[in-house]
Amino acid sequence: MPQSSPSNSRFGDTRGLRSGVGGDVRPRPTQLLDYREFPLLYVDDEPDNLRVFELTFRREFSILTATSAEAGLRLLNGNPVAVVLSDQRMPEVTGVEFLSRVRDIDPKTIRILVTAYGDVDILGDAINDGSIFRYVPKPWEPEDMRLTVRRAIEMYALERERSALLDELTLLNRLSRTLHREMDLDRLVELLLNATHHELGFDGAALLFFDKPGDSLSWRGLAPSDDEVARGIAELRFTRDTAPNFLDRLLKGDAQALRVNDQSELEKPVRDWVTEVSADEILVVPLVGKNEVIGALAVDNRSGGRRLGADDRTLLDGLGMQAVIAIENARLVDDLRTSRAQVLRADRLGTLGTLAAGLAHEINNPLVSIHTFLSLAPEKRPDDDPSFWGEYHQLATSELERIRGLVATMSRLAHGGGETTGPEKSLVDLGDLAQEVVHLMQPEVTNAGITLLLDCPNETPKVLGVRDHLHQVMLNLLLNAIQATPEDGVVHMKVQPNPDRPQDSVIVLVEDSGRGIPEESLERIFDPFFTTKDPDQGTGLGLMISHQIVADHGGSIEVRSRVGEGSTFSVCLPVTGGRRSGDAAA
Numbered sequence: 409m410p411q412s413s414p415s416n417s418r419f420g421d422t423r424g425l426r427s428g429v430g431g432d433v434r435p436r437p438t439q440l441l442d443y444r445e446f447p448l449l450y451v452d453d454e455p456d457n458l459r460v461f462e463l464t465f466r467r468e469f470s471i472l473t474a475t476s477a478e479a480g481l482r483l484l485n486g487n488p489v490a491v492v493l494s495d496q497r498m499p500e501v502t503g504v505e506f507l508s509r510v511r512d513i514d515p516k517t518i519r520i521l522v523t524a525y526g527d528v529d530i531l532g533d534a535i536n537d538g539s540i541f542r543y544v545p546k547p548w549e550p551e552d553m554r555l556t557v558r559r560a561i562e563m564y565a566l567e568r569e570r571s572a573l574l575d576e577l578t579l580l581n582r583l584s585r586t587l588h589r590e591m592d593l594d595r596l597v598e599l600l601l602n603a604t605h606h607e608l609g610f611d612g613a614a615l616l617f618f619d620k621p622g623d624s625l626s627w628r629g630l631a632p633s634d635d636e637v638a639r640g641i642a643e644l645r646f647t648r649d650t651a652p653n654f655l656d657r658l659l660k661g662d663a664q665a666l667r668v669n670d671q672s673e674l675e676k677p678v679r680d681w682v683t684e685v686s687a688d689e690i691l692v693v694p695l696v697g698k699n700e701v702i703g704a705l706a707v708d709n710r711s712g713g714r715r716l717g718a719d720d721r722t723l724l725d726g727l728g729m730q731a732v733i734a735i736e737n738a739r740l741v742d743d744l745r746t747s748r749a750q751v752l753r754a755d756r757l758g759t760l761g762t763l764a765a766g767l768a769h770e771i772n773n774p775l776v777s778i779h780t781f782l783s784l785a786p787e788k789r790p791d792d793d794p795s796f797w798g799e800y801h802q803l804a805t806s807e808l809e810r811i812r813g814l815v816a817t818m819s820r821l822a823h824g825g826g827e828t829t830g831p832e833k834s835l836v837d838l839g840d841l842a843q844e845v846v847h848l849m850q851p852e853v854t855n856a857g858i859t860l861l862l863d864c865p866n867e868t869p870k871v872l873g874v875r876d877h878l879h880q881v882m883l884n885l886l887l888n889a890i891q892a893t894p895e896d897g898v899v900h901m902k903v904q905p906n907p908d909r910p911q912d913s914v915i916v917l918v919e920d921s922g923r924g925i926p927e928e929s930l931e932r933i934f935d936p937f938f939t940t941k942d943p944d945q946g947t948g949l950g951l952m953i954s955h956q957i958v959a960d961h962g963g964s965i966e967v968r969s970r971v972g973e974g975s976t977f978s979v980c981l982p983v984t985g986g987r988r989s990g991d992a993a994a
Contacts, residue, residue, distance in 0.1 A: 444470045446490035446561045451480035451506065452522070453498045464550050469557060477506040484510060489517055490564040491557060493544075496523030504534040511539060516567065518560040520544060579607065580726050587734035591741045600705075600731050601631035608723065610707035612637070612685060616646075617703040622659055623648045628703065637710070640684040644677045651675040658694045659701050663721060666690040691716045693724045695732045705731060771811050778804045803848070809876065831874045838871060838878065838903045838914055838981070839864030845882045846901065849890065857895040863902045871914050871981045877957045878981075884950040885918040885977050892922030892975065906980060913963075916979040925969040933967055954979075 447470040452458050458473040465471065472487060474480035477500050484492065492510050496503035507519040521534060524546035534540045541563070544556055583603050590596045597615055604613035613631045618624070625646040630638040646654060654675055657664055667689050671679050682690060687708035695703045705728050709716055846862050853860045871878075882901075889899045899920045906913040925933060934955040958965045962982050969975035 443468055443558060443561050446470070446564060447472060447487060448491035448493065448557060448561070449474065449480060449483055449487075449489045450493045451475075451477060451498075451503075452495040454495070457495070461553075465554065465557070468554070469561075477501050477509070480506065481509065481513070484513060484517075489514075491518045491520065491560045493520045493522055493557075496521055504539050507534070508539045516564070516571075518564045520556065520560060522546060522548065576723055576726075580723075580730065583607070583727065584730040584734075587730055588737065590734065591738050593735070593738040593742055596734055596738045597629040600727075600734075601629045601633075604705070604707060604727065605631035608707075608727070610709075610720075611687070611711045612708040614641070614706040615703065616706070618659075618701060622655070622700070625651075625655060625658070625704065637685055641681055644680055644684070646677050651677050654678050658692070658704050661694050661696050661701060663694065663725075664692045665716065666692065685710050688712065689716050691720060691724060693721070693728050695728050695735070697732050697736055702732065702735065775807075775811075778807050806844075807848075831876065833872050833874055835870040836873050836875045836878055837868075838882075838916060839866075839868055841875065841879055842882060842901055842903045842916070845879065845886055848883070849886055852887065852890050853899075856890050856893065858890065858893050859896075859898045860890070861898065861900045863900070863904070865904055868903055868905055868914055869911065869983050871961075871983050873961045873981065874957075878961070881954045881957050881979060882916065882918075884954045885916075885979070888950065889918050889920035889922070889975070889977075893920045894922065897921040911983070913980050913982050916981070917976060919974065919976045921974040924971040924973055925967070925975055926971055930967060930969060934965070 449472040450458060450461050451474045452461075453475055455475055458475065462471055462473065472483050472489065474483055477494075477498060480492070480494070483489075492507065494503040494506050494510075498506070501509075503521050503523060507521060510517055510519055519540045521531070521540045521543040523531075523543060531540075531543055534543075541560060542556060544553060586603075587596060587600060590599055601613045601615055604610055614627065615629045616625045617628045619626070627642055627644075630642065632638060648655060652675075654664070654677075666674060666678060666682050668682055668687065671682060674682065685708050687710040690706055690708040692704050692706040694701050695705060705724060707716070707720070707724060842862060842864055846860060849860065886899070886901060889901075893899055897920065899918070902915070902917040902919075904915055904917075905911070906915050934951050955965055958979055958981070964980050966978045966980075967975060968978070
């Protein structure tokens with residue numbers, strides 16, 4: 409049985425696009441006239457007919473022949489075939505039946521019936537059900553047969569090109585969605601290179617980024633990344649000094665084909681790249697961003713075989729456009745993350761500074777008393793002024809304890825008030841505590857030129873709480889009132905049973921005749937660092953700390969104010985005390 413094999417030329421690019429049992433033939437548009445790229449199979453039970461066909465067309469087409477349908481199917485299953493011709497009358501099956509089976513194996517194959525019997529019904533049915541593309545009557549004329557086969561190959565090539573373009577478009581869309589979902593730049597680079605190398609089927613792939621001035625181009629990733637080639641080319645550097653032409657063309661947005669045959673014309677690092685990869689050709693496509701060229705995507709054919717053509721350039725251009733969008737988005741996200749980290753760090757530093765300033769402000773008041781005591785101590789003998797050594801020594805000692813308690817409070821607040829350990833609560837006489845605070849504030853009252861009044865009914869019950877903490881609350885409220893009250897004004901402090909529940913809670917009122925608080929500031933008065941005072945008078949921590957302490961005691965703190973008429977702060981504390989944050993609920 410005479411047969412001929414197809415030529416050794418490549419039957420089109422089958423990269424990533426094979427289908428059917430025998431494979432597919434990927435055409436290249438620039439070579440549509442090279443009909444030998446597309447093999448054809450002729451099946452006829454008469455060997456002489458096959459021989460005549462071969463002798464007539466062997467210089468124009470790659471021809472396979474078979475003398476039976478069974479032999480033809482075996483050849484079809486083992487070889488990529490673009491066109492199948494079959495005689496109609498054969499011993500086992502008819503030509504129409506054979507071509508129907510060919511269609512089932514690979515519907516993309518163009519099928520032609522060659523028959524001497526002009527049976528209109530047979531031909532009509534075969535054409536209508538899609539079994540054949542065209543028929544050629546016997547005896548055929550060489551020119552008619554030549555034109556028929558050429559049209560069949562051209563139809564096959566165009567349909568395969570359309571199908572390949574659709575496949576590539578689908579693949580690019582899928583890759584685009586995958587790339588755009590990835591916001592981490594390192595993972596994005598790995599994803600892009602793996603897709604270029606494995607899914608698009610290029611032998612090698614590389615991603616390079618420009619520095620900001622565009623004076624150098626450095627490697628960002630390689631695929632495959634774990635071989636000698638990758639380690640070799642990773643050492644190469646492209647700079648304005650060593651490869652100016654290569655960089656300039658990329659920065660202008662021009663793609664470049666680096667060929668081994670043109671090595672003498674290439675700049676040294678570019679020539680070293682081509683040599684190290686040992687590829688016939690490296691295709692380098694610029695990545696054109698919104699405002700500038702950010703880098704380049706390169707592929708090569710280091711395994712040999714076909715050259716990189718216009719379809720590869722088109723495919724790489726499409727992938728590059730999507731890659732640029734994804735890369736710029738990932739860079740933006742990375743910049744935002746860095747900026748956010750810097751802002752958070754600045755916020756932490758600012759908060760730390762503010763807390764330090766607030767702590768210094770809160771400690772400064774008791775230090776005045778301690779400093780006064782220590783300054784006067786050398787001149788005061790215990791025998792000459794026993795009241796000084798008794799009263800002021802006790803006051804200084806008390807203030808030292810208050811500083812210790814303040815530091816402990818700030819530490820607790822720094823942990824969100826969530827500590828489970830802390831000072832034990834005891835019964836506290838708020839009236840006695842108020843008198844102590846008023847006595848402590850007398851120098852401030854005198855300097856401010858105001859009147860300070862204190863009302864503490866004897867029947868006021870004691871509350872369960874931490875004495876130093878409640879002392880701090882009263883001191884903060886009283887100091888704020890003194891600072892807010894103009895000269896000759898009045899500050900009135902009251903400690904009394906709650907009128908609504910006299911046996912269950914105690915009210916501490918601090919009223920001033922000062923300038924008042926604007927309505928828009930009332931909702932923020934207890935916010936951390938918010939203050940209506942001058943910068944040298946307050947940090948906005950006193951009321952925040954007071955609010956937290958009162959809340960820890962199970963109480964509440966409220967403020968009423970009107971601009972020009974003064975303010976009233978009201979603290980309500982339960983007699984039985986409240987649970988601290990972190991204490992077990994009753």
